[in-house]
Amino acid sequence: MASLSLRSGGLRLSRLYRTNIRPALASIIGNREFSSQPEQGAIDGKGYLMGSEKSTMRAAVLWEPKKPMVVEDLRMPRPKTGEVLIKTKACGVCHSDLHVIKADQPYPSPVVLGHEITGEVVEHGPHTDAATLKRVPVGARVVGAFIMPCGGCFFCVKGEEDLCETFFKYNRGMGGLYDGSTRLYQASTGRPIFMYSMGGLAEYCVVPTHAVAPLAPSLPYTESAIIGCAVFTAYGAMKNAADMRAGETVAVIGTGGVGSSCVQVARAFGGRQIIAVDVSEKALTNAKKMGATHTVNASSENVVDRIREITGGRGVDVAVEALGKAPTFVQAIQAVREGGKAVMVGLAPAGVTAQVDIAKLVRRKVQIIGSYGGRARQDLPTIITLAEMGFLKIESAVTQKCSLEEADATYAAMDRGEITGRAVVDIDPSLGSA
Structure with missing residues (x-):
C-alpha cells in the first residue's frame, strides 16, 4: 500500500462528442x-x-x-x-x-x-x-x-x-x-x-x-x-480526463453541485448506466432527475458491491469521485473495471492522502486521473x-x-x-x- 497524490490528465474527445454532439453544435453555431x-x-x-x-x-x-x-x-x-x-x-x-x-x-x-x-x-x-x-x-x-x-x-x-x-x-x-x-x-x-x-x-x-x-x-x-x-468541472472531468464514450458505464460518488452535473454530462455523452452514490436520499432523488439510471445509498449499502452488482460483476468504465474524501477516493478506484478510469474532482483539505493497492493498479491497468475544471x-x-x-x-x-x-x-x-x-x-x- 502506498500514498498516492492526484494528477490532472486529459485524453481525446468522446466518440459521442465527435459523432453526435459536435455536428449538432456546428449546425447552430454559424511577476510581482x-x-x-x-x-x-x-x-x-x-x-x-x-x-x-x-x-x-x-x-x-x-x-x-x-x-x-x-x-x-x-x-x-x-x-x-x-x-x-x-x-x-x-x-x-x-x-x-x-x-x-x-x-x-x-x-x-x-x-x-x-x-x-x-x-x-x-x-x-x-x-x-x-x-x-x-x-x-x-x-x-x-x-x-x-x-x-x-x-x-x-x-x-x-x-x-x-x-x-x-x-x-x-x-x-x-x-x-x-x-x-x-x-x-x-x-x-x-x-x-x-x-x-x-x-x-x-x-x-x-x-x-x-x-x-x-x-x-x-x-x-x-x-x-x-x-x-459546477458544469465546467463536470464537463472537464468527462471529456478531457475520462474521454467518456457513448455506451459506457459511469458511477458518480457524491451528487452535490459538481456531482449532479457529472450525472448530467454523462447522460449527455450517452452513458448506458449512470450510477449515483450519496448518503442522502434527497440528493439521490435529485440525481435521478438529472439522468441517473441507478442510485446507491452509501449509508445503508456497500457501495463497491452494489456497483459491481449493477454492472454484472465487472465494475464501471468510469468512476468520478466528487467529495474529496479519502474513503470515497478508494471507493472510486475499487468500483472501476479492469482498465477503467477513476477520475478525482473532489477537493480535499491540504495534506489529505489515501491508500491504494499498487499491484492491482499496475497489473489491472486501472487509471487514476485528477481533474480540476475545464x-x-x-x-x-x-x-x-x-x-x-x-x-x-x-x-x-x-x-x-x-x-x-x-x-x-x-x-x-x-x-x-x-x-x-x-x-x-x-x-x-x-x-x-x-
Missing part, C-alpha cells in the same frame, strides 16, 4: 508582489450602463477564515488590459469557497469569494483587441469560468488551460490578477481585498477576457451561473451550447437562490449538508432572470 496602494483616478463612467455616478459597489468580504462574511462597500473596480468589467447578475455557491472559509485551503485574506458567475459586460480594459470587442461587446450577456487562463503560458499554449500556471501562481497562490495586483479595495480605507478567481460575490467583478464566453439569449442569467464551475476557451462555449440545445438542464440543477446579504448563511447551510444540488446568489435582480 501585490501593491498595497489602491487604484488611482476617478471613475468617469465611460462604458458603464448604469451611469457615471457609480463609484462604489457592494461585496461580501471574508475578513478572516472561520468568520462570517460581511457585505461591505468597495471601490468600483477597473479592468486593465486583457480584462473586462462585468455587472454581476448571479454567482454560484460552491464547496471550493467553503474550503477557504473553513481554512481547509490556505488563501490570503481579506478576500471576496465566488468564482462562477453570469453578468453583463460594462467596460473593457485599455487596448482591447477588435476580436474581443466583437466577441463580448459592452452589453453582452456572459458566463465567467473559475479557471481564468492567461492564454500565453506553457500550458495555455499547449491547449491545457486547466493547468494555466499564471492562474495558479497569481490568483490561487496570491489572490489577485496577472499584473500582480488585486482589483478590489475597501471604499472607506483603500485597503486591498484579495480575489478568489474573479471575486464573484460582488455587484461588479473584473475577469480576464479569456475566461468569459457569451451566454445564449435563451438561457436564464441566474441558473446559468453554475456553468462557470478549458475555458475550448469548453465554455460548447457547454453553453449544450445547455441551449437541452442536453444539459441547468435550471433543474439549481435548487436554492438567495440574496447577497444571505450568502454567508447559505454557505453555512451548505456546510451542514442542507443544500441539494446547487445554490445561487442572485446579486442583481434588476437584470432579470432572462
Whole structure:
C-alpha cells in the first residue's frame, strides 16, 4: 500500500462528442508582489450602463477564515488590459469557497469569494483587441469560468488551460490578477481585498477576457451561473480526463453541485448506466432527475458491491469521485473495471492522502486521473451550447437562490449538508432572470 497524490490528465474527445454532439453544435453555431496602494483616478463612467455616478459597489468580504462574511462597500473596480468589467447578475455557491472559509485551503485574506458567475459586460480594459470587442461587446450577456487562463503560458499554449500556471501562481497562490495586483479595495480605507478567481460575490467583478464566453439569449442569467464551475468541472472531468464514450458505464460518488452535473454530462455523452452514490436520499432523488439510471445509498449499502452488482460483476468504465474524501477516493478506484478510469474532482483539505493497492493498479491497468475544471476557451462555449440545445438542464440543477446579504448563511447551510444540488446568489435582480 502506498500514498498516492492526484494528477490532472486529459485524453481525446468522446466518440459521442465527435459523432453526435459536435455536428449538432456546428449546425447552430454559424511577476510581482501585490501593491498595497489602491487604484488611482476617478471613475468617469465611460462604458458603464448604469451611469457615471457609480463609484462604489457592494461585496461580501471574508475578513478572516472561520468568520462570517460581511457585505461591505468597495471601490468600483477597473479592468486593465486583457480584462473586462462585468455587472454581476448571479454567482454560484460552491464547496471550493467553503474550503477557504473553513481554512481547509490556505488563501490570503481579506478576500471576496465566488468564482462562477453570469453578468453583463460594462467596460473593457485599455487596448482591447477588435476580436474581443466583437466577441463580448459592452452589453453582452456572459458566463465567467473559475479557471481564468492567461492564454500565453506553457500550458495555455499547449491547449491545457486547466493547468494555466499564471492562474495558479497569481490568483490561487496570491489572490489577485496577472499584473500582480488585486482589483478590489475597501471604499472607506483603500485597503486591498484579495480575489478568489474573479471575486464573484460582488455587484461588479473584473475577469480576464479569456475566461468569459457569451451566454445564449435563451438561457436564464441566474441558473446559468453554475456553468462557470459546477458544469465546467463536470464537463472537464468527462471529456478531457475520462474521454467518456457513448455506451459506457459511469458511477458518480457524491451528487452535490459538481456531482449532479457529472450525472448530467454523462447522460449527455450517452452513458448506458449512470450510477449515483450519496448518503442522502434527497440528493439521490435529485440525481435521478438529472439522468441517473441507478442510485446507491452509501449509508445503508456497500457501495463497491452494489456497483459491481449493477454492472454484472465487472465494475464501471468510469468512476468520478466528487467529495474529496479519502474513503470515497478508494471507493472510486475499487468500483472501476479492469482498465477503467477513476477520475478525482473532489477537493480535499491540504495534506489529505489515501491508500491504494499498487499491484492491482499496475497489473489491472486501472487509471487514476485528477481533474480540476475545464478549458475555458475550448469548453465554455460548447457547454453553453449544450445547455441551449437541452442536453444539459441547468435550471433543474439549481435548487436554492438567495440574496447577497444571505450568502454567508447559505454557505453555512451548505456546510451542514442542507443544500441539494446547487445554490445561487442572485446579486442583481434588476437584470432579470432572462
